[in-house]
Structures are given as structure tokens and as C-alpha cells.
Amino acid sequence: MNRALSAVLGRLVIIVPYLWLLVFFLVPFVIVFKISLSQTAIAMPPYTPVLGFGDGLPAFWERLWELSFENYVWLTQDALYFNAYVSSVVIAAVSTVLSLLVAYPIAYGMARAPASMRPTLLMLVILPFWTSFLIRVYAWIGILKPEGLLNQFLLWLGVIDQPLLILNTHTAIFIGIVYSYLPFMVLPLYATLEKMDNSLIEAAQDLGCTPLGAFWKVTFPLSLPGVVAGCMLVFIPAVGEFVIPDLLGGSQTLMIGRTLWNEFFSNRDWPVSSAVAVILLLLLIVPIMIFQFAQARAQEQGR
Amino acid sequence: MTGPGGWSRFNIVSIVLGFAFLYLPIVLLIIYSFNESRLVTVWGGFSTKWYGELFRNRGLMDAAWVTLRVAFLSATAATVLGTLAAIALTRYTRFRGRILFSGMVFAPLVMPEVITGLSLLLLFVAIGLDRGFLTVTLAHITFTMCFVAVVVQSRLLSFDRSLEEAAMDLGATPAGTFFQVTLPVIAPAVVSGWMLAFTLSLDDLVIASFTSGPGATTLPMKIYSQVRLGVTPEINAACTLMIAVVATVVLIASVLNKRREVQRQRDEQAARRG
Numbered sequence: 001m002n003r004a005l006s007a008v009l010g011r012l013v014i015i016v017p018y019l020w021l022l023v024f025f026l027v028p029f030v031i032v033f034k035i036s037l038s039q040t041a042i043a044m045p046p047y048t049p050v051l052g053f054g055d056g057l058p059a060f061w062e063r064l065w066e067l068s069f070e071n072y073v074w075l076t077q078d079a080l081y082f083n084a085y086v087s088s089v090v091i092a093a094v095s096t097v098l099s100l101l102v103a104y105p106i107a108y109g110m111a112r113a114p115a116s117m118r119p120t121l122l123m124l125v126i127l128p129f130w131t132s133f134l135i136r137v138y139a140w141i142g143i144l145k146p147e148g149l150l151n152q153f154l155l156w157l158g159v160i161d162q163p164l165l166i167l168n169t170h171t172a173i174f175i176g177i178v179y180s181y182l183p184f185m186v187l188p189l190y191a192t193l194e195k196m197d198n199s200l201i202e203a204a205q206d207l208g209c210t211p212l213g214a215f216w217k218v219t220f221p222l223s224l225p226g227v228v229a230g231c232m233l234v235f236i237p238a239v240g241e242f243v244i245p246d247l248l249g250g251s252q253t254l255m256i257g258r259t260l261w262n263e264f265f266s267n268r269d270w271p272v273s274s275a276v277a278v279i280l281l282l283l284l285i286v287p288i289m290i291f292q293f294a295q296a297r298a299q300e301q302g303r
Numbered sequence: 304m305t306g307p308g309g310w311s312r313f314n315i316v317s318i319v320l321g322f323a324f325l326y327l328p329i330v331l332l333i334i335y336s337f338n339e340s341r342l343v344t345v346w347g348g349f350s351t352k353w354y355g356e357l358f359r360n361r362g363l364m365d366a367a368w369v370t371l372r373v374a375f376l377s378a379t380a381a382t383v384l385g386t387l388a389a390i391a392l393t394r395y396t397r398f399r400g401r402i403l404f405s406g407m408v409f410a411p412l413v414m415p416e417v418i419t420g421l422s423l424l425l426l427f428v429a430i431g432l433d434r435g436f437l438t439v440t441l442a443h444i445t446f447t448m449c450f451v452a453v454v455v456q457s458r459l460l461s462f463d464r465s466l467e468e469a470a471m472d473l474g475a476t477p478a479g480t481f482f483q484v485t486l487p488v489i490a491p492a493v494v495s496g497w498m499l500a501f502t503l504s505l506d507d508l509v510i511a512s513f514t515s516g517p518g519a520t521t522l523p524m525k526i527y528s529q530v531r532l533g534v535t536p537e538i539n540a541a542c543t544l545m546i547a548v549v550a551t552v553v554l555i556a557s558v559l560n561k562r563r564e565v566q567r568q569r570d571e572q573a574a575r576r577g
Binding site: 009010012013014016017018020021022023024025026027028029031032035045102103105106108109110112113114121123124125127128130131132133134135136138139140141142143149179182183186232233236237239240241242243247257260261264265270273274277280281284287288291292295296 | 314331385395400405406407408412413416417421426444445452477478498530538550553
């Protein structure tokens, strides 16, 4: 094979995935934005104007003027959407903090485990991630129901004499999110904690720090990159989560992923669901940037 | 409590509790799939009758077949694209639009599925592609290739580049170097990338619901529509089978990986002695 051909092949390594992502990732967002400015119509596709260059440039220009921000105005007028955004962010934030509290001791324990056991422990954390998300959320329905296994167990223990109502409440959503996203939190935490130099903690303790003091002053600050990465990996998808609020949260739970789904599948209002998606994306752009930045930095350090 | 660096009782307890939390729901689900009683939470004795029911349920079986085909095709394409993307990101540090490219590779990892699903559907409508098997497959390639890219990229970053340089010095072309040196070394990561893409595609409900059309109902979509009507032992059985399939694949892969690792160590020792 000659050099020139190799150079072309080398370029293709970049061009092929680049083009794919442009067409199937970036262009769709442009289309979402465009349709969010259109109006609902009873047609297929159910919106108007249908923008295309097929009818020549003048017609295209004319239709461009038919676009409007009406859907966005509509989103601000109906309190439903505002409440859904706020409650999604709050639910995601609370779940993220809870995940951190649950995941940190696990990751810490794993990092402290004898080196020979670590690969097995790591494997055990990743394994549930390989089983279906839907199945794992579904499994909690049987546990949390009023006549479910948790209530049966607690009644049997005599801790409670009335079944607890957990399913269809926010508590159920918190449990669902913490449970489903736990590996995403544990893995980055473990990655930073495992690399940490134990002699630093020994030094702190030799200098008179209590174990807890050493943890707060040495271990935790050093694990911050893992904390940030883990929190972003949980928070961002949790804001737009659909399956968990739908199956565990009951009908009165307001979360934006679910609102978008209903707007699209039940009301068949494509323009409004596009507008909901655009605002959701704007809401998530800062956390996504933080995540990208953390990723890029980790990559530079790995080099 | 033992001293620093040791494994304290607190560490052990938190790991045990953490793993109990992770595994108990799945174990309970599997146990109750063998429940005789139709009431899911009341134990009525051991039975495999729900598995029989499951195999007689044509709708579920068709959906399972569609899902497996979509997962196989999309994982294979996503592995090729994801591996290329990983190479582009690690080996070409400077090219026009690199920031946009790395953004497009990492963003889908955290992008809410409702947004990905909706945007892909609108694309398919805009270009006049009928919703069905093809559109689900294209959508799955797109979101799983980024996971493959991340897995392969981490392997490429820890890879000793002097091996590649040595091959080039000895007169290998870049393509030859890739196939004879780089690919064999990153192969385990490529394989686990494929498996990750396969299971992600197998599991996906939201993106598939948006991008699929009549005749291409996937298993998660089928399971979801039944779950909304209530928990049934039949679905427990279907879930248990899905878990069994995934567990088998992961187990085989880890055994193969272990064997390769042992072989590699043996080769290295032989090389050192010889």
C-alpha cells in the first residue's frame, strides 16, 4: 500500500465518524429547533410550515416568516411546564446527593480492598449495569407496592402495622434513580480513590489528624474530580428521566421527560414537544459543559 | 478500625450493604419468576409454567427476535464507528473541528433519551424515511457508538505508543501498523465495546419508542406496555431470560479475557527467558 493511499485512509478515520455524528446527532437538533418554531397541524407530519428547498428559494423565504416563538410563549403561560422543569431539577438534584452518599462508602471500601479482590468487586458493580434498565426499575414495583415485598417484610418484623405508601411517591423515584444510576456514581469515585496515595493519609494522621479529619482534609478534596464526574453522570440524565417517574412515580408526578413524552405520544403535538426539548437542552447545557470539561481534563492527564 | 491503608470493618459493611442493594431486587425478580401463583407477591410454590406461557406468547417472541437483530446489527456498526472515533480522538490531536467532534462523542453519553429519541425521529421524518427496523437500528448505532468510543479510547490512552512507532520504523504502513499492532492490543476493549453496545440496544425503551414504527416493536417496548397494566409473572420470566442471556455473554467474555491475560503473561515470561 502506498503512502498517499494511507494518508487518505488516515483522513477517513476522522471523516466517517465525524459525518455520522453530524448527520445523526447535530442535524437532528437543528431540526428540533426548527420544528419548535412551527405550528401544530392535523397532517402528517403534524406541523406547518414544512420547510424544504424543494419549492425553490422564494417559497422557502416566505415560509421562514411563518415560523414563530408561539410555542415558547405557550410554555411560559402554562404553569404545568414551569413546574415540571423545576420539579425535574429538584428531584434530580436530591437523587444525585443521595447517590453520592450511598456510592461514596462503597467506592471507598472498594479502593481500600485488597488489590487481588478489586477486579472482582469492580466487575460486581458493573454487572447490574448490563441488565436491562427497564427490568431493574420494574423489579422495584414488586418491592415497593403497598402489598409488596418490603411492606410484607416490615409488617412481619413488626416495625410497622400499616403498609407504607412508597410506590407512586417521590421517595419511590429517589430510590429508583439512586438504584439505577449507582454504578455511574461508584465508578468515577472508585477511579479517583484507587489512584490516591495512601501515604498522604498516613502523613496527615502522623501529624495529629483524626481519621475523620484526614478524610475531610485529604481524601475528599483529592476525590473531587470523581465526585464531579459522578454527579454529572447522574444528574444530567436524571433531569430528563422518563421510565423511572413513569413506572414508580405514579400519575401525579411531574417530570419534564414525562411531559415531553405525553406531549408527543398522547397529544401528538410535535412543535410543543420540540420546544420542551429545546428548553430542556438549554437547561442542561451548563452541566453538560462541566462534564465535557472534566472528561477533556481526565483525557489530558491520561495522555 | 485498622490503620490507614487497611480494610476496616466499616469498609466491609458498606460494600456488603451496597451490593445487597444492587443485587436484591434482581434476585427477588428471578425468584418470583418461578412462582406458581399469578399474584406476583404471594409465593404459591415453585413452577416453571410462566416460561411455558412466555414461549407460547407470539407477540413477545416476535419482539424478542426483532430486538436481537437490531442489537446485533447496531452493535456491530457502532463498534466500527466508535473505534474509528476513539482513534481519531487519541491519535489525531489536531484537526479542524476537533472540539466539536469530541463534544459530539461525549454529549450523547449524558443526553436525556427523550431528546435523542425525539430529535432522531424528526430527522427521519424530515428526510422521508419510514419508521421501522432501519430507523431503530440507525438510532441505536448513533447513541451506542459513543459508549464504544469511550471504552476503546481509555484503552488507547494507556497503550504504549512506542510499539506503533517501532512497527513504522520497521517499514509498516499506518494501515498495516493498525491491523498488525494496534488492533490486537485494543481487541479486548473493542470486544467489550461491542458487548456494551449490544446490551444498551437490547435494553433501550425510550429511543426505540420514538424511532420505531409498525412491525418493529422491540422487547422493551412490549414489556413496557404490559408493565403499565401491572406486574405479571410472565414478564418476570421474560426479564429473567434477558438477564440470563446477558449474564452468559458477560461470563464468557470475562473467561476469555482472563485466559488471554494468562497467555500474555506466559508469553512475556517466555520472551524474557528466551
